[in-house]
Amino acid sequence: MDKKDFVERARSIVKPFRVQNGDRFHLKDYDPGETLSLDPADKSRAKEALALGVEMLAHYQDLLYAQDRWGLLLIFQAMDAAGKDGTIKHVMSGVNPQGCQVTSFKAPSSVELDHDFLWRSNNALPERGRIGIFNRSYYEETLVVRVHPEMLARQTLPPDRLTKDIWKERFRDIRNYEEYLSNNGIIVRKFFLNVSKKEQRKRFLARLDRPEKNWKFSANDIKERAFWDDYMEAYTETIRHTSSCHAPWYVVPADNKWFTRMAVAAAIIETLDSLHLHYPEVSQQARAQLDAARAVLEKE
Ligand code: ATP
Ligand code: MG
Numbered sequence: 001m002d003k004k005d006f007v008e009r010a011r012s013i014v015k016p017f018r019v020q021n022g023d024r025f026h027l028k029d030y031d032p033g034e035t036l037s038l039d040p041a042d043k044s045r046a047k048e049a050l051a052l053g054v055e056m057l058a059h060y061q062d063l064l065y066a067q068d069r070w071g072l073l074l075i076f077q078a079m080d081a082a083g084k085d086g087t088i089k090h091v092m093s094g095v096n097p098q099g100c101q102v103t104s105f106k107a108p109s110s111v112e113l114d115h116d117f118l119w120r121s122n123n124a125l126p127e128r129g130r131i132g133i134f135n136r137s138y139y140e141e142t143l144v145v146r147v148h149p150e151m152l153a154r155q156t157l158p159p160d161r162l163t164k165d166i167w168k169e170r171f172r173d174i175r176n177y178e179e180y181l182s183n184n185g186i187i188v189r190k191f192f193l194n195v196s197k198k199e200q201r202k203r204f205l206a207r208l209d210r211p212e213k214n215w216k217f218s219a220n221d222i223k224e225r226a227f228w229d230d231y232m233e234a235y236t237e238t239i240r241h242t243s244s245c246h247a248p249w250y251v252v253p254a255d256n257k258w259f260t261r262m263a264v265a266a267a268i269i270e271t272l273d274s275l276h277l278h279y280p281e282v283s284q285q286a287r288a289q290l291d292a293a294r295a296v297l298e299k300e
Contacts, residue, residue, distance in 0.1 A: 006056060007273045010266035017250045017263060022243035027236045027251070032196040034253040046258045053265035054094040060269065061131060063277035065099045068129040070275050071186040074268065075134045077143065078193035079231060080221040081203040082254045084135055087193065090261045091268065092133070101126060104135040113155055117141050117170075118177060125186060138177075139190070142170050142238045147230045171241035178247035188247040189271050191264055192235060193254040197228050 001009070013036065019025055038046055064070060076084045092100060103124040112120045118138055126132030145151045146167060163169070178188045195203075204225075207217040224231070243249045250267050254260045282290070 007269060010269040013266040014250060014263055014270060017252055019239055019243040019249045019251060020245050022240035025240045027232055030194055030251045032194045032253050033255040035256055035259045040256055043258045046262050050262050050265055053269060056269055057265060058094040060272035060277065061095045061099050063279060065129045066279050067277055069185060071126040071128050072131045073126055073186055073188045075137045075190040077136060077139050079195055079200060080224060081200050082193040082195035083257050083260055084193060086257060087261050087264050088133055088135060091265045100131045102133040102135060105137055105140060128185065138174065139238060142167060143234045146234045147227050174242050175244060182246040187271060189267060190247065190249045192239065192249055192251050193260055194251050195254040199255040
């Protein structure tokens with residue numbers, strides 16, 4: 001398959017999951033078990049497609065790095081055990097580590113709480129030519145913090161900034177921030193790995209059953225699971241208010257890991273392709289220098 005066909009294919013895979021206008025977004029329209037026309041029994045074909053996608057990504061990243069104009073920020077949000085870590089690991093497995101940086105955002109420290117909520121993200125943004133990955137992000141602000149309002153109290157905002165419109169304001173701040181990044185050539189793409197409650201239970205049980213997976217289990221995960229419906233509501237609101245053309249959400253089915261990985265790779269490919277990247281053109285002066293260098297080497 002040539003490059004053009006491959007990109008076209010990637011585009012058609014992710015189209016059903018891309019949200020650019022959140023006005024009519026309903027989570028119930030997105031099936032966590034979706035695999036499009038691909039048969040779950042035929043995982044090997046999807047794995048082959050992923051391998052090709054990983055190769056293609058390496059090619060695009062090389063262009064991104066050489067051109068040094070655009071930065072790409074990929075944000076991953078999900079419930080526990082939805083497969084963020086595995087997706088990042090597999091999808092980025094072919095890219096040059098020098099051109100890519102992963103940042104995991106945990107509960108904020110006291111220093112971080114003493115700043116505005118975007119501060120710590122700002123410090124981790126990718127430079128031009130690089131891919132930055134946020135494993136969780138400033139979106140935790142409208143997700144976990146919204147589900148647990150006592151966390152908002154810990155931010156010690158001035159009382160008159162803590163209004164009943166706080167979430168509307170957070171959404172607007174995030175929209176403006178992402179538009180600002182886009183205006184500066186930092187392209188933002190956001191992934192919600194949409195796992196079902198049933199599949200999460202299965203994966204938690206596997207973490208308990210299998211000794212090599214025990215380390216992944218955290219008692220806190222069970223506590224958060226009890227807030228499932230609140231989280232789904234918070235995700236719905238967040239996606240509704242922060243989807244845009246320049247920073248779309250992808251609501252990626254996450255009950256089948258092989259499909260999640262393929263869809264995320266496809267979304268990154270369609271994004272990088274849309275930037276029309278190319279290797280920098282060599283000026284006449286630089287060309288003359290290359291020719292001179294060749295002459296020196298050939299004389300040796
Ligand atoms: P993951 O589960 O994504 O693999 P982890 O298990 O390695 O991550 P945890 O310490 O379990 O790491 O998860 C990080 C925790 O930090 C999550 O519960 C998340 O909700 C919380 N967190 C992240 N950002 C914020 C924030 N801005 N405010 C409050 N809590 C946050
Ligand atoms: Mg966790």
